[in-house]
Amino acid sequence: MTEKKSASLKREDRLRALREYAGEDRVISSHDIALKLQETPESLIRVKSEIPSLDAAIEDFRDGEVVAISGPTKNGKTLLAQTLTANFVKQQYFPLWFSYEVPVRQFLDQFPEIPLIYLPQRLKAHAMDWFEERVWESFAKYRTRIVFVDHLHYLVDLARVKNPSIEIGSVIRELKTLAVDGGFLVFLLCHTTKGAFEENLSFESIRDSSFISQESDSVLMIKRTPEDGQDTARLRVEFHRRTGVWERVVNLKKVDGLLQEYKGKSLKPLSVMK
Amino acid sequence: MVIPSLLAEFYRERIEDNLALMEYLARDIGEMNRIREGAGRDWGIEELTRAIIFEEGQTIELLRKEVENDRKEISKLKKGRPSESPA
Numbered sequence: 001m002t003e004k005k006s007a008s009l010k011r012e013d014r015l016r017a018l019r020e021y022a023g024e025d026r027v028i029s030s031h032d033i034a035l036k037l038q039e040t041p042e043s044l045i046r047v048k049s050e051i052p053s054l055d056a057a058i059e060d061f062r063d064g065e066v067v068a069i070s071g072p073t074k075n076g077k078t079l080l081a082q083t084l085t086a087n088f089v090k091q092q093y094f095p096l097w098f099s100y101e102v103p104v105r106q107f108l109d110q111f112p113e114i115p116l117i118y119l120p121q122r123l124k125a126h127a128m129d130w131f132e133e134r135v136w137e138s139f140a141k142y143r144t145r146i147v148f149v150d151h152l153h154y155l156v157d158l159a160r161v162k163n164p165s166i167e168i169g170s171v172i173r174e175l176k177t178l179a180v181d182g183g184f185l186v187f188l189l190c191h192t193t194k195g196a197f198e199e200n201l202s203f204e205s206i207r208d209s210s211f212i213s214q215e216s217d218s219v220l221m222i223k224r225t226p227e228d229g230q231d232t233a234r235l236r237v238e239f240h241r242r243t244g245v246w247e248r249v250v251n252l253k254k255v256d257g258l259l260q261e262y263k264g265k266s267l268k269p270l271s272v273m274k
Numbered sequence: 275m276v277i278p279s280l281l282a283e284f285y286r287e288r289i290e291d292n293l294a295l296m297e298y299l300a301r302d303i304g305e306m307n308r309i310r311e312g313a314g315r316d317w318g319i320e321e322l323t324r325a326i327i328f329e330e331g332q333t334i335e336l337l338r339k340e341v342e343n344d345r346k347e348i349s350k351l352k353k354g355r356p357s358e359s360p361a
Contacts, residue, residue: 041314092327092328092331116300118300141300142300142301143304
């Protein structure tokens, strides 16, 4: 009985203290939140891909989003990311790049003109803390809000983990938290599973983890289309959480070193990218 | 007649200055972006910061090209083929 009374008193004290709680994370009403949101801009950055059909599908890329870019090897993932980079720079948004896969010299040479972007002088693979620190460093020095990671598997040490899927899921969640907390827009390049080349390509073909598509705000799949001509590819917006767009196809062609939209010769069923 | 070692020294100094200036301008672009973000829908500030960023971006590119040229000149000097005067 005494114990019960003591527990009840403790709870009363706790509730009394909580009634006065005024921390940053205190619980407030939806109306208060709505008023607070009115004081802050809807988004810190809104940037276009300058690929018209893609822009129509996603209504600009915005901060707080994680966008996965996937597709088979040598099918234009990096080129698409570089095209986006060049187009963002035109709009005066200067991205931070983690080019793990392509050596920096080759990476810069692939641009028709070197754009103003930022890169760590040295890269450290499989080091999420180091990665976050560089993202914040670049933000502090140059106010960069757009981050490209080429590619995801350099952030996760698959050799050391028992369950790659869960580990990748945890990294994606960390990236999402980073994007939301810091107001960053993160582009994450990731491979597809082996053999996906021959099969129908979709976000389900992304290698190692379904968490990638689950936690991303959008998944863009790219695949070359030699049947439509040299240097052509098909980009598919698998989904976009904010706009609700699903399976939108954009035909792309490499012109002067970067990708541009073009009207494709043949429009195959949108759900099939063989 | 300019002594090659002095010329090389000149180029090295200019490279150093240009690299420092490039870093300064890159950070200033960051600062302009911070101001732009904070300005909300103030189009005046938006336009002004955009113009400054554009100018500074162009200057960075020019400075990079000058650094590249100066490095080439130093390399020529090392091989004993000095230019007449600094570019």
